[in-house]
Amino acid sequence: MAVEKMSIAKALNESLRKALETDPKVLIMGEDVGKLGGVFRITDGLQKDFGEDRVIDTPLAESGIVGTAVGLALRGYRPVVEIQFDGFVFPAYDQIVTQLAKMHARALGKVKMPVVVRIPYGGAIGAVEHHSESPEALFAHVAGLKVVSPSTASDAYWMLQQAILSDDPVIFFEPKRRYWDKGEVDTDAIPTALHTSRVVREGSDLTLAAYGPMVKVCLEAAAAAAEEGKSVEVVDLRSMSPVDFDGIQASVEKTRRLVVVHEAPVFLGVGSEIAARITERCFYHLEAPVLRVGGYHAPYPPARLEEEYLPGLDRVLDAVDRSLAY
Amino acid sequence: MAVEKMSIAKALNESLRKALETDPKVLIMGEDVGKLGGVFRITDGLQKDFGEDRVIDTPLAESGIVGTAVGLALRGYRPVVEIQFDGFVFPAYDQIVTQLAKMHARALGKVKMPVVVRIPYGGAIGAVEHHSESPEALFAHVAGLKVVSPSTASDAYWMLQQAILSDDPVIFFEPKRRYWDKGEVDTDAIPTALHTSRVVREGSDLTLAAYGPMVKVCLEAAAAAAEEGKSVEVVDLRSMSPVDFDGIQASVEKTRRLVVVHEAPVFLGVGSEIAARITERCFYHLEAPVLRVGGYHAPYPPARLEEEYLPGLDRVLDAVDRSLAY
Amino acid sequence: MTVESTAARKPRRSSGTKRAAGAASASKSPAAKAVATAQSTEPQLVQLLTPEGDRVENAQNADFLPYVSDITADDLRGLYRDMVMTRRFDGEATALQRQGELGLWASLLGQEAAQIGSGRALRDDDYVFPTYREHGVAWCRDVDPTNLLGMFRGVNHGGWDPNTNNFHLYTIVIGSQTLHATGYAMGVAKDGADSAVIAYFGDGASSQGDVNEAFTFSAVYNAPVVFFCQNNQWAISEPTERQTRVPLYQRAQGFGFPGVRVDGNDVLACLAVTRWALERARQGEGPTLVEAFTYRMGAHTTSDDPTRYRRDEERAAWEAKDPILRLKAHLLATGAADEAFFESLETESEALGKRVREAVRTMPDPDTMAIFENIYADGHALVDEERAQFAAYLASFEEGN
Amino acid sequence: MTVESTAARKPRRSSGTKRAAGAASASKSPAAKAVATAQSTEPQLVQLLTPEGDRVENAQNADFLPYVSDITADDLRGLYRDMVMTRRFDGEATALQRQGELGLWASLLGQEAAQIGSGRALRDDDYVFPTYREHGVAWCRDVDPTNLLGMFRGVNHGGWDPNTNNFHLYTIVIGSQTLHATGYAMGVAKDGADSAVIAYFGDGASSQGDVNEAFTFSAVYNAPVVFFCQNNQWAISEPTERQTRVPLYQRAQGFGFPGVRVDGNDVLACLAVTRWALERARQGEGPTLVEAFTYRMGAHTTSDDPTRYRRDEERAAWEAKDPILRLKAHLLATGAADEAFFESLETESEALGKRVREAVRTMPDPDTMAIFENIYADGHALVDEERAQFAAYLASFEEGN
Ligand SMILES: Cc1ncc(C[n+]2csc(CCOP(=O)(O)OP(=O)(O)O)c2C)c(N)n1
Ligand SMILES: Cc1ncc(C[n+]2csc(CCOP(=O)(O)OP(=O)(O)O)c2C)c(N)n1
Ligand SMILES: [Mg+2]
Numbered sequence A, B: 001m002a003v004e005k006m007s008i009a010k011a012l013n014e015s016l017r018k019a020l021e022t023d024p025k026v027l028i029m030g031e032d033v034g035k036l037g038g039v040f041r042i043t044d045g046l047q048k049d050f051g052e053d054r055v056i057d058t059p060l061a062e063s064g065i066v067g068t069a070v071g072l073a074l075r076g077y078r079p080v081v082e083i084q085f086d087g088f089v090f091p092a093y094d095q096i097v098t099q100l101a102k103m104h105a106r107a108l109g110k111v112k113m114p115v116v117v118r119i120p121y122g123g124a125i126g127a128v129e130h131h132s133e134s135p136e137a138l139f140a141h142v143a144g145l146k147v148v149s150p151s152t153a154s155d156a157y158w159m160l161q162q163a164i165l166s167d168d169p170v171i172f173f174e175p176k177r178r179y180w181d182k183g184e185v186d187t188d189a190i191p192t193a194l195h196t197s198r199v200v201r202e203g204s205d206l207t208l209a210a211y212g213p214m215v216k217v218c219l220e221a222a223a224a225a226a227e228e229g230k231s232v233e234v235v236d237l238r239s240m241s242p243v244d245f246d247g248i249q250a251s252v253e254k255t256r257r258l259v260v261v262h263e264a265p266v267f268l269g270v271g272s273e274i275a276a277r278i279t280e281r282c283f284y285h286l287e288a289p290v291l292r293v294g295g296y297h298a299p300y301p302p303a304r305l306e307e308e309y310l311p312g313l314d315r316v317l318d319a320v321d322r323s324l325a326y
Numbered sequence C, D: 001m002t003v004e005s006t007a008a009r010k011p012r013r014s015s016g017t018k019r020a021a022g023a024a025s026a027s028k029s030p031a032a033k034a035v036a037t038a039q040s041t042e043p044q045l046v047q048l049l050t051p052e053g054d055r056v057e058n059a060q061n062a063d064f065l066p067y068v069s070d071i072t073a074d075d076l077r078g079l080y081r082d083m084v085m086t087r088r089f090d091g092e093a094t095a096l097q098r099q100g101e102l103g104l105w106a107s108l109l110g111q112e113a114a115q116i117g118s119g120r121a122l123r124d125d126d127y128v129f130p131t132y133r134e135h136g137v138a139w140c141r142d143v144d145p146t147n148l149l150g151m152f153r154g155v156n157h158g159g160w161d162p163n164t165n166n167f168h169l170y171t172i173v174i175g176s177q178t179l180h181a182t183g184y185a186m187g188v189a190k191d192g193a194d195s196a197v198i199a200y201f202g203d204g205a206s207s208q209g210d211v212n213e214a215f216t217f218s219a220v221y222n223a224p225v226v227f228f229c230q231n232n233q234w235a236i237s238e239p240t241e242r243q244t245r246v247p248l249y250q251r252a253q254g255f256g257f258p259g260v261r262v263d264g265n266d267v268l269a270c271l272a273v274t275r276w277a278l279e280r281a282r283q284g285e286g287p288t289l290v291e292a293f294t295y296r297m298g299a300h301t302t303s304d305d306p307t308r309y310r311r312d313e314e315r316a317a318w319e320a321k322d323p324i325l326r327l328k329a330h331l332l333a334t335g336a337a338d339e340a341f342f343e344s345l346e347t348e349s350e351a352l353g354k355r356v357r358e359a360v361r362t363m364p365d366p367d368t369m370a371i372f373e374n375i376y377a378d379g380h381a382l383v384d385e386e387r388a389q390f391a392a393y394l395a396s397f398e399e400g401n
């Protein structure tokens, strides 16, 4: 294959296929991942090619899915679990937080938990309640978990490879509104380390930091700002646990201004930690307080309101202006 | 009764008794809340006096407890639910986050969810795993919930009264290591509003902000600092959702330095939001970045290590010194 | 009654060669013996009307017959009308989704008898906890059909006051509502009322911890609740064998209350069995599980593509058991309805379709500021702050900034 | 076999006056009829040794007798020794808690037969998922007893490598481990191995969603797992009636696999029934639920005060069924053991007590920096940062700052 242009959805599918081919211990589990190929078709064709023993349609019970994945991991398997939508991960929250995250520590390192929990997340797809949420902070706060989110097809492919290879549990957030965005994937490349941020646009006046679905919005905002003569750098965080603070710091030491953008509610969102820590690290560099653009302290609204609720170009530019006004 | 000296545990018990007496719709539900009076005896004697219909021993299933409480609230009851320990709230997390928190909004205000979820939380009691955690940030991030924690007997009594009277779901975190600390309770007083912070020690050089079990540690730190000639103000936040930012801001505008202290892990803990927002509000006032003292990004350690893990006098003073050094 | 003892059928999926070989010697073990006796018993449906529309009386349904002995020809026509109107409404909604007026629709096609039969068994003071597919039950509760469309159009998450018709909001998180129903029923019992509560859920939902916890709580507290499981054979793409290896109604026994399987395409049987279960609840006998054996004739939702996972023949076989045709045949055979009745229904259902179509098209978008409303009953400082900031932000555009 | 059909007993708690009145007319409804027939059947225990130590053969246990036909006098003495050693260890741990050497202890007093009987039924390649009370099972798996004390002393959260003895760490969150066991068993089946998995849990745990999901998953995947429920009559202060209104072993039927109730104070019966269940698993017949009917003779843990919620007489009645005395009586009556045996056991168990006592007292506290170890297998930047900061902080004291 080498280099090919494909959608994020396809890149994820190819990545799963590769993992199933490479390691007989890799399993896919979840609701409707078999014949249907998942509601987003990320597992399309995999059960047909790898059989029901490796691509497993589960009973409709998320705690059971993650709990049995923990048991399978103890037996030496590497389950890749699909949660159908962001809002349906909560029945599994107990198993994730009290078991999956803590088992390695509880056993003083004597067992490992190579489990990936894939979660399509975020809004802007016109869905009904529970299908558009961004709960990443609720996982990033929990020690023992790693939390990542790709924003491009290449990262989708490689970060999922890396997550599956990791001996730690990884919560893998997939930006569902970007599933059909295309990009080049080089399956022979040497990938960036999983928990490293990446400068996706260089700039000198201000840094926009984002991950997953908001990277594209930030790139658009940076382009719009450029037209007004403002040079905005965009950092794709890629990982929410750990966060690559060194990477953000390097950018902020250059630009002296930072705006963090995510769909998740601002209050106690990942942006709060970035604001707090970057302020500590760059106290004398910052010309303005770290600003945050994100969801409101409100349940995700009905679809007809999501455009207003979600951070878009205008709200990001508004924050850029406010920051530059300091 | 009027004014009486009692422990926090007793104040909570008296407050529940008062609520049961005042409103026939108030119910107590949980594991072992009946004859045993709860593992911490907070419900001691209540089943005997109010009967099994109002003080209800439940099956051992936290999701079931909260889920049926939601149903009872829909029927017009006001359930006060006890979760036995912090680490055991997670099986109920789905019902809390997707149902309890969202029902009022989902119904466009047409139903109310006057449910209190009491959770003894925090460490320093020498317990085994899952019995010493501080998961408050995982609830404060969720719109639709209110999150509070008292630090004194008087607040324990009154804040629980207010929580039960509230038509919104309140996650009521009880600082279990302080259950036996005593203080005066005036049952005829006019209480402070539930979501208002309180300056519990005045000072001019630096503000320490804390809630629940850490308020006492901060007061001790302030006293120790005073001996070294440093004037430290201590703010008891009392509420983590909403946070009384106006109150903190007022203090910080005076002292120009802020250290937030909690037992919960620092990374994405409540302190991160306070640091981010206060920096935004007080950017030109702050002489130092907002510092945070809290738990590490680690599972709560075995009891023999908790003294080192938990923020204590020395770690708070270390942060005070670091802040003042700016 | 089809309450039976354990009938562990052969597992669908034998795992590993050694295991499969071992299974041959299974008859040596005592359990195998005990299980073997039950194995032959295929569960019987409670059925009062055959697919051809003939009334049946047999051992299975004898106990339930008294529960519909009062049903007149007028009542039967009423049930028929309910099903026709519901199907018409449902079809209109599917069409409206295709036209882009709705973001999604979850069709009840094929499940009309289960919903109308159970829905019409209810008293006004009973309380209903639906999933997202109970449009027929909503109809029985007099919830305006157009109200149901709001959440599928994306203008709200639930557009009605649950207490107006004792019909709770649609619940999307699978199984959650069974606990709400149980709690509500505990409250009914505390009040000393003799109302009952009914919780709807699907075959897939039966796997959720919450549903099983609801069974435990309702049994322990003897709560007046009926668990009404529409086993429509599918949970999106997964057949019921992915959820259980024995018939679902048997689940109840292990929790200490009766379970019964009813022909979910037979509106009369559904009415009878639900009335019986509700009466149990009213009389303080606690919970009952009703498994309505039916079929999801359409896709899971308009987003779904069932051709990927199920055969056309299966659907075709179920078409022969259509709940509406069955009652129509009965009405015709018994002379309980004439052509004029069916024609007037055609007109009436067309009018409903038209009304719904127009209502949807004129349904206003919510006000933007609604994002900040109804989050808390008693207010919240952060919401107030964000509301004000957002209003100022919006105003900045209007001022031409 | 005690696999039975539904036996819904009268609810303990009648709710509201109307309801109670209504219950009188219950017999009118068909369910009441169906239930009534089952109501009289009190479940029988599988028992091989009476409380007086006599062997019994009857219809209930006939199927299980072959599973212990190979048991010699030597084996019986071995089982006796296991129980005595376990009780001695347990007693020592309770004493150590009183002396402040442990923060907490969860005693298995009274449950020795359930644990030794089931534990000795296992093969080395089988895998065990315990709760926090399976000290007797740990003993059977050759886990050094002193290792069990680490978490109760607060030096770790689980001090052994689960894979050394195929004995998983103690699980505190009620019910979680039943899903781990099921997943592990699914893996065993995938590997084509004929090992079995056993999951321990309590009567209280039976209410958790996770446990019921484990039943569903294991049934659907036909996983080789034995669910071993020690019904010790109490979940802290709550009697089993707060968790279920029918005998717990019946829960399994509704999920499509057999359940059996065994005398949990009869080590021989527990051995036989567990062997049977494990053989079922090995032979590809899937899961089994074993309810060991036993009694928690002590407090829930050393933090508990059972005088607040249970009567002394209840405990006294169970003392007559003591699992150790029962086997002793049998050994004496059959001449399978002499005084010398019992005396040597006294000495041996005393030595165990001494060894445990000394091991605990010399158990080192963990190194402070262990806070930052083993959180991630592959490392984590934040942990590295915090570890370094903390080390610097500690060093600042040593430098005399
Ligand atoms: C907790 C949860 N997990 C997953 C989903 C996604 N989902 C929606 S409907 C459905 C299948 C439900 O099947 P069933 O219970 O049989 O009801 P039916 O749709 O057939 O009426 C799934 C998996 C959900 N809504 N909630
Ligand atoms: C999820 C969860 N909720 C509550 C607790 C607190 N707790 C510890 S043991 C226990 C009772 C357990 O009873 P049972 O399952 O019968 O086991 P037993 O202790 O009798 O062996 C409870 C409620 C817990 N550990 N986990
Ligand atoms: Mg279904």
Ligand SMILES: [Mg+2]
Residues within 6 Å of the ligand: D202, D203, D204, D230, D231, D232, D233, D234, D235, D236
């Ligand atoms: Mg017990």
